[in-house]
Amino acid sequence: MRKISILFLLVFSFLQAQQKITLEDIFTDATFSENSLEAFHSMQNGDFFTLLNYYRNGISLDKFDYATLSKIETIVSSEDLGLPSFDNYVFNRDETKVIIGTDTESVFRHSELGIFYVYEIATKKIEKISDHKIQEPTFSPDGSKVAYALNNNLFVKDLSGGKTTQITKDGERNKIINGITDWVYEEEFSFVRAFEWNGNSDKIAFIRFDETDVPEFSMDIYGDQLYPDQLTFKYPKAGENNSLVSLHLYDLSSNQLKKVALGEDQQYYLPRIQWTNEPNTLSVTTLNRHQNNLNLIFVDGKSLKSKVILNEKDNAYVDINDELTFLGDNSFIWMSERDGFYHLYHYNSQGKLINQITKGDWEVTNYYGFDEKSKTVFYQSTEEGSVNRSVYSIKINGSDKRKLSEKVGTNDAFFSNSFNYYVNEFSNVNSATSYTLNDAKSGIILKSIVDNSELEKKNLDYKIPNKEISELKTKNGTYNMFIMKPIDFDPSKKYPLLMYQYSGPGSQSVSNSWFNYRDYYHAMLVQNGFIVAVVDGRGTGFKGRDFKKVTYKELGKYEIADQIEAALELGKLNYIDQNRIGIWGWSYGGYMSSLAITKGADVFKMAIAVAPVTSWRFYDAVYTERYMQTPQENANGYDQNSPLNFAHLLKGDYLLIHGSGDDNVHVQNSMRMVNALIKENKDFDFFIYPDRSHGINEGENTRLHLFEKMTKFIRESLGKTEGFSSTNP
Numbered sequence: 001m002r003k004i005s006i007l008f009l010l011v012f013s014f015l016q017a018q019q020k021i022t023l024e025d026i027f028t029d030a031t032f033s034e035n036s037l038e039a040f041h042s043m044q045n046g047d048f049f050t051l052l053n054y055y056r057n058g059i060s061l062d063k064f065d066y067a068t069l070s071k072i073e074t075i076v077s078s079e080d081l082g083l084p085s086f087d088n089y090v091f092n093r094d095e096t097k098v099i100i101g102t103d104t105e106s107v108f109r110h111s112e113l114g115i116f117y118v119y120e121i122a123t124k125k126i127e128k129i130s131d132h133k134i135q136e137p138t139f140s141p142d143g144s145k146v147a148y149a150l151n152n153n154l155f156v157k158d159l160s161g162g163k164t165t166q167i168t169k170d171g172e173r174n175k176i177i178n179g180i181t182d183w184v185y186e187e188e189f190s191f192v193r194a195f196e197w198n199g200n201s202d203k204i205a206f207i208r209f210d211e212t213d214v215p216e217f218s219m220d221i222y223g224d225q226l227y228p229d230q231l232t233f234k235y236p237k238a239g240e241n242n243s244l245v246s247l248h249l250y251d252l253s254s255n256q257l258k259k260v261a262l263g264e265d266q267q268y269y270l271p272r273i274q275w276t277n278e279p280n281t282l283s284v285t286t287l288n289r290h291q292n293n294l295n296l297i298f299v300d301g302k303s304l305k306s307k308v309i310l311n312e313k314d315n316a317y318v319d320i321n322d323e324l325t326f327l328g329d330n331s332f333i334w335m336s337e338r339d340g341f342y343h344l345y346h347y348n349s350q351g352k353l354i355n356q357i358t359k360g361d362w363e364v365t366n367y368y369g370f371d372e373k374s375k376t377v378f379y380q381s382t383e384e385g386s387v388n389r390s391v392y393s394i395k396i397n398g399s400d401k402r403k404l405s406e407k408v409g410t411n412d413a414f415f416s417n418s419f420n421y422y423v424n425e426f427s428n429v430n431s432a433t434s435y436t437l438n439d440a441k442s443g444i445i446l447k448s449i450v451d452n453s454e455l456e457k458k459n460l461d462y463k464i465p466n467k468e469i470s471e472l473k474t475k476n477g478t479y480n481m482f483i484m485k486p487i488d489f490d491p492s493k494k495y496p497l498l499m500y501q502y503s504g505p506g507s508q509s510v511s512n513s514w515f516n517y518r519d520y521y522h523a524m525l526v527q528n529g530f531i532v533a534v535v536d537g538r539g540t541g542f543k544g545r546d547f548k549k550v551t552y553k554e555l556g557k558y559e560i561a562d563q564i565e566a567a568l569e570l571g572k573l574n575y576i577d578q579n580r581i582g583i584w585g586w587s588y589g590g591y592m593s594s595l596a597i598t599k600g601a602d603v604f605k606m607a608i609a610v611a612p613v614t615s616w617r618f619y620d621a622v623y624t625e626r627y628m629q630t631p632q633e634n635a636n637g638y639d640q641n642s643p644l645n646f647a648h649l650l651k652g653d654y655l656l657i658h659g660s661g662d663d664n665v666h667v668q669n670s671m672r673m674v675n676a677l678i679k680e681n682k683d684f685d686f687f688i689y690p691d692r693s694h695g696i697n698e699g700e701n702t703r704l705h706l707f708e709k710m711t712k713f714i715r716e717s718l719g720k721t722e723g724f725s726s727t728n729p
Contacts, residue, residue: 019462021524023711027704032459032520034433034452039088040414040423045095047416048072049423052089059085061098066421069437069447076100076119081126087114092143096121097159099129099137099146108183108663109694111135111192118146118159129157130164135180136193140201145252147179147195147204154179154195154206156252167204167250167257174216174234179206182214182243184236187664188622189271189320199279202252203301205260207270210244219661222690233663238617238624238638239631245270247284249301262286262306265297269622276349277326283309285320291626294318296334296351309351312336314545316552317626319506323367333357333377333396335364340545344377346396357398363542365389366412370396371419378415378422378440384408386542387469387480387512391424391443404443407431410513415440423449427514429467429482432456452514459515463487465526467519469512472535474565476558480510481566484522484532489575495531496580496718497570498522503559504588505627506541506548509534521707529719533570537562553634555616555627556641560595567596567603580718582606584710587665587694588613591643594673597654598646606653606717608710611662611694614669614676615642647676653717654684657706659692685713 025031039052047066052059058078064071078085081100088101097120104114113133119126129137129146134155137148146157152171157164168178179195186192195206217235220228236242247260247270260282267286274283280301287294296310312318323335323344330349335342342364344357357377358364366380368391375396383403384390391405391413405411409428416422422440427433432452436445465484472481486495500522502509515523522532538558539551551558563583571578583604585593590612597607616624616638617631631638639645654677658670667688677684687709689696697703 020527021462021464021520023521023524023704023707026517026520026524027707028701032455032515032517034455034514035450036433037423037435037450041089041091042414042416043091043095044093044417047418047420049414049416050075050089058083061089066416066437069449075121076124080124081117081119090139092139093141094143097139097143099139100126101137103133105133107135108186110186110190111180116148127159127162130155136195138193138195138197140197141199142201144201147197149178149180149195152177152180154204154250156204165255168208174232175210175212177209177211177243178248179208181207182209182211183233183663184242184620184622185209185271188620188626189269191272194273196273196275196282198275198282198301199277203280204250204252205273205275205282205299205301206248206250207273208246208248210246212244213241214243215240217663217666219663219666221661231661231663235663235666236621238619238621238628240621242268242621247273247299249282249304258304260299260304260306262297262299265295265306265308267293267295271320272322272324274324274326276332277328277330278349281330283324283326285324287318287320289625290629291317291622294320296324310334310347312338314549316549323364325367325370327370328372333367333370335367337363337545344379355396355398357394357396358401359398361544362386363544365542368413368415368422369419374419376419378404378413378419380412382542385512387508387510389511391422393440402443404438404440406443406445408512410511413438421446428512429469429514432459432514463527464515464520464523467515469510472566472569474562474569476562476565477538479535479537479562479566481533481535482510483534484519484526486526486529486531491575493575494577495529495575496582497531497533497567497576498525498714498718499563499567499570499581499583500532500534500589501536501563501583501585501592502587502589503537503539503563503585503592505539505551505555507588508536508541510536525711525714528715530714531576533566535563535566537566551627553628553637554641555637556591556595559592560599560641563592563596564600564603567600571603580605582608582714582718584608584610584714585612586610590665594643594654594656595641595646597652598643598649601649601651604652606714608655608657608713609670610657610706610710611659611665611696612643612656612669612673613665614644614673615639617642618666618669618672644672644676647673647682648680650677650680650682650684653713654682655710655713656684656686657689657696657709658687659689659694659696661691661698662694664694 041050060077061075086100086102087104100117101114104112116129116137135149154167211234214234218232222228250257268289269287272285282299284297294312299306325333334345346354362382368378389410394401412425414423424438432455434451435449437447467482469482583593583596590609593607594609596604658667
């Protein structure tokens with residue numbers, strides 16, 4: 001019996017040693033999923049927070065005490081509502097009511113339609129807001145009303161009597177939108193709800209979009225019927241007409257709707273509106289078409305007179321962010337990179353600079369809030385290196401800065417309303433995500449909330465290779481990099497190298513954080529004999545204005561030069577086979593990998609481009625013109641770095657993949673690349689995923705199928721020698 005037991009243990013140990021990641025582990029079995037806090041929300045009244053908890057037959061919204069982390073009560077459950085589940089929730093200001101969303105469906109990337117209810121916590125009364133699927137239901141500050149959008153018009157429902165008032169009546173699909181952003185604003189300015197209640201709950205400001213002259217884009221939707229459907233929507237490509245936007249104000253007390261004329265201060269874009277703490281003063285952010293001149297304007301809600309309070313200019317472009325916070329005296333905190341790095345500034349209510357709150361050759365990456373009692377600002381920054389994120393506090397006058405987060409890596413924070421506590425979310429390349437309760441004054445960890453130690457153990461069981469973060473020196477500069485090598489790495493062997501990158505303006509692919517799904521995919525390849533490297537070259541973010549904006553008017557030029565130089569430097573390493581270097585990327589990364597296999601054909605043997613831009617002439621006006629101006633102004637910038645114009649240089653193996661239902665980067669990009677390659681009589685591989693969007697993730701097994709296809713292509717192209725198999729892992 002003892003011999004059998006020993007033999008069993010030896011066999012078991014051998015099997016454990018051979019345990020490898022499969023694509024099913026990553027894309028269907030959720031083997032490496034993390035525990036997290038679902039829909040975390042700090043409550044306004046007291047040191048409490050809420051979470052969504054899923055149980056066998058439903059879902060509940062539960063209230064917890066910050067100090068003890070104990071559950072205080074279940075606020076509402078799907079069982080209470082008589083619903084199988086719900087998707088989201090939002091409280092009114094005094095947290096006596098909550099809007100519950102069900103049966104939601106996506107419109108575009110951020111927008112959705114759904115059936116919504118108002119639940120009154122004390123009485124447990126539930127009321128459907130509308131029988132129709134609506135968008136963006138939002139409580140008035142006093143909780144007595146809900147405003148929402150339906151069929152491109154705005155409505156207000158009075159919760160006391162149930163009366164619904166239609167504010168606008170000219171909404172029409174592909175023509176007029178009231179209070180909800182058009183496609184390009186949603187995608188590039190990252191917001192959907194374009195209406196805002198004032199503090200007195202008696203006025204609603206909103207943006208109206210006139211899409212009449214915006215060119216229309218159409219996509220065939222193949223579905224499962226005899227004939228395909230066609231989806232048409234307004235999509236302004238670079239240099240084409242955008243929506244005409246205008247600002248409007250609805251007064252509930254007088255039932256009057258007025259247009260706000262900004263006069264000579266009116267600019268091309270209206271990317272933000274926000275009421276100040278003075279209930280009759282509206283702040284409006286405007287941008288010129290080049291997006292290098294930004295105005296912050298205050299509008300008087302009674303007289304409708306306007307005044308420019310603050311102006312930002314840049315020789316390249318000014319980014320839009322959400323770090324505008326009005327304090328009790330209506331002074332405000334503003335974030336700007338005017339000194340070369342993103343920092344926080346304090347202005348008085350008339351737009352006069354009081355002081356710069358943060359300073360240094362590092363960037364503020366998140367603003368968490370301001371504690372009026374202690375005059376303290378809480379923020380996240382790159383002060384411990386551009387690949388790291390740390391949490392700090394500082395007095396609003398710039399004194400008494402304190403580091404609150406304890407460990408070096410990626411820290412994020414969720415503060416209680418009193419700023420007595422915060423929940424710290426932490427991970428790094430060696431530590432899976434954990435959540436701890438911390439004291440907001442000292443940063444001291446009070447309690448552990450959630451850890452993922454079992455996942456860390458699983459990584460060890462699967463012998464997941466490490467992400468080794470370093471800096472790569474090239475003739476063009478020094479760049480952040482991480483590299484993944486096999487556990488049994490042998491420096492005397494020659495390994496094929498696969499590079500991954502995104503490279504878009506202000507992006508970051510190299511960070512001191514735990515594994516995402518892409519890292520696990522790369523780890524699977526490493527387990528099968530590859531080395532994987534990721535390099536953030538010029539144009540990427542969090543290293544200052546000049547590093548990011550060097551690509552202005554020449555997207556692709558510096559980024560591909562840096563990827564080529566990175567590959568050349570890595571190819572000099574004794575253990576890298578310089579004849580077997582491949583690259584892949586998605587979206588902007590697909591654009592880069594398409595340039596790599598053409599402009600860099602002497603360096604890269606293989607490239608995979610998923611949903612790539614192949615000409616910036618095909619992409620949307622807001623994003624593209626921010627970095628390139630218009631094609632009419634900058635034709636050379638558009639054409640000199642388009643893969644379409646370098647198809648004749650293709651030498652290696654090229655796989656082009658796209659979803660036919662991609663409303664963001666249209667399949668037109670890949671079709672034009674295909675034609676350019678055919679014209680040059682080049683051999684390549686091409687695959688279309690019918691009706692899939694930019695993420696190519698709709699439908700059962702779609703992601704599994706995609707990555708199986710990519711894996712086979714990588715191994716057949718880079719793994720042909722030294723006994724590498726071409727079969728899937």
